Amino acid sequence: MTSLKKNFIYNAMYQVLIVLLPIITAPYISRVLGASKMGIYSYTYSIAYYFLLAAKLGLDNYGNRSISRVRDDKDKINQVFSSIYYFQFFIACIAIIGYIGYLFFISNNLTIAVIQILWVIGAIFDVNWLFYGLENFKVVVFRNTVVKVLAAIMILLLVRKSSDLWIYTLIMGGSALIGFLVTWPFVLKQVRLVYVKKQDVFKHFKQILILFIPVIAISVFTVLDKIMLGKLSSFSQVGFFEGAEKILIAPKGVIGALGIVMLPRMASLYGENNLKQKNKYIELSLSFAIVLSIAFMFGLIAISSNFVPFFYGIKFKPTITLLSIMAITLPFYSIGNVIRTQMLIPSMRDAPYVVSVILGAIINVIINLMLIKPLGAVGAVVATLCAEIIVACYQINSVKKELELRKYMKLILYFFVIGLFMASVVLYIGVSIKNRILGLTIQIVVGMSIYSLLGIYTLKKSKDPVITLLSNRLKIN
Incomplete structure (x- = not known):
């Protein structure tokens, strides 16, 4: 429990940093770039993000789970890490080639879209799943903290006018890529790359692909919303939506930190068949997540009318309504997060996890198509709320016998x-x-x-x- 508390504190402190830095940068950027330019950034990033997802497939959860199950055997760790990483490298290279094809034949806003390739390249070097599987969160948190602080300083120094959107994009993508690169000396202290047979590399494909399905489905109500808003409404509406979503990153991050910390521990407990300890952790985690998410939900609703104009400026007034509706997703998100990261994924019950997020994605797209044209960003937020409710309810139903939510x-x-x-x-x-x-x-x-x-x-x-x-x-x- 002591190590879990430390790891949660590391991640929670990082989420506090994510809150503090935007207090400095977001009001500045929203005023310098404006809603339309922020919408262009969000739109182009959303497309690059899909290629990033293709590069990573379901590796984050799969790698985390796989490493946690062998972490007491150094030779097995080297074998598992090497086979998964070689597969990651191969898939990431294909995704980069695909994104270059997109740039040549489809892309609008070409300059910004070209710079966004840095995110896709970063997928080659992102092995956070190794540190999560080993429950070594300190390295990731320290790296992310340094990168975020330096990026914030560079934004304040270099982004001076609306035409500096390309500089902002370069700082965001470049800092992420550099952050992944500087982690590798720590990676090589933990493991070493060893020779593995081709079949050992590609044997992971089926399970990774299964875990990729929910990742891509979740992206429908976290990323595709903005692409659909850009196509069916306007870049300003994308900017307002992005504003609300950015504020919600902090509470979701604190709640999600619990899942990140607990997943490897729960995978280990399931492997040992330690049901008593597993049940105690789930009860405690779910109770904590419920208390925290209700506080965040009511708190954001209550302060939104003052906070949004202070944070972004009066031009972002439509974000007040969006944030108030979006805050209602937090309790559903928190319950679903505990169930999938501490029950479904660790115990390799991937089917209900996959089905739940596919249902959520389908509902999200249907409601987006119905509501975005008449309501703009409000329609997209309503779609997100409905999707989160569907996902949480399905996942609760899949574990109702052992969870006893009542x-x-x-x-x-x-x-x-x-x-x-x-x-x-x-x-x-x-x-x-x-x-x-x-x-x-x-x-x-x-x-x-x-x-x-x-x-x-x-x-x-x-x-x-x-x-x-x-x-x-x-x-x-």
């Missing part, structure tokens, strides 16, 4: 009421105080205080076994 109902009800009360007070403060910066500061402080104090009181007084388990682990007596 025993978490008291926890959900208690913290929903606390969150609703907190949001009511915070909204009142936002309306009452006319100075936006002062009002926002008081909203955040008061909101955190109310939710924390009432939450601690509930954890101390409740006799419910799930709430008691969470209280004991957080050492609230």
Whole structure:
């Protein structure tokens, strides 16, 4: 448990950094580039991202799971890492060739699209799955922190006017590529590349492809939304959507950090058939994710009308509505994240995971086609919300016998009421105080205080076994 806490803290601290840096850069970039230019960046990145996904297939989850199962045997680690990495290198080269073909024959906004190839090239060198499988999160977090800070500094120094979109794109893609490259000395300290037979390389293809299906399906309601907005609406609508999504990255990242940390540990426990410890971790993780996601949901809804104009400027006012709707996805995302990263993927139950996200993707595309033209970005956000609900409900149903979600109902009800009360007070403060910066500061402080104090009181007084388990682990007596 100590190592899990440390790894979660590393990842959570990195997510805090992701919150802090955009507070500096996002308001600056949104004002310098504007919604339309940000929309062009988001649109071209979304297309490059699909080639990046093709380069990685389902390697992140598959590599993580595979390494975690052999991490106590150095020779096996070298064999498994080498065979998976050779496969990754081969697929990434094909994806790069495919993207070059796209640039020659299809691409609009050619200059920006050419620079975006840096993301696809980065897939050759991205082996985060090795560190996750070994539960060595410190290297990845340190690398990402340095890269993010340096990129933020360069953006503030070099992006000065709207025509500097190419510089912004170069900084974003170039910093990611350099970050992957500088990790390799640490990689070679952990493992070494060894000779493996061709059949040992390509034997991974089937399982990687199975795990790639949900990755590509999830991208439909994280990336394809923006491509469809660009085609069916306008680049400004893409920019407003991107604004809301960027704010949501931080809470989703903190919640997702739990899944990243727990997946290799759970894969190891499933391999050992340690059901008692596995069930205890799942109960604790799900309780923690529920409490955290409800806080984020009500908090973002309550401060959005003050936060968005302060963060992006008054021209991004449509993002207020988008953020408020998008925040509702957080509880569904958090429950689904625990189920897939701690139950389905570690136990190699890939089928319900795959089916759930395919259903979500289909629903997302259908609703996008129906709502984007009349509603713009609002239609895309509604589609995303519906997709997240479908995915979470299907995954819950697939593990209902071992999860028994009804025993978490008291926890959900208690913290929903606390969150609703907190949001009511915070909204009142936002309306009452006319100075936006002062009002926002008081909203955040008061909101955190109310939710924390009432939450601690509930954890101390409740006799419910799930709430008691969470209280004991957080050492609230």
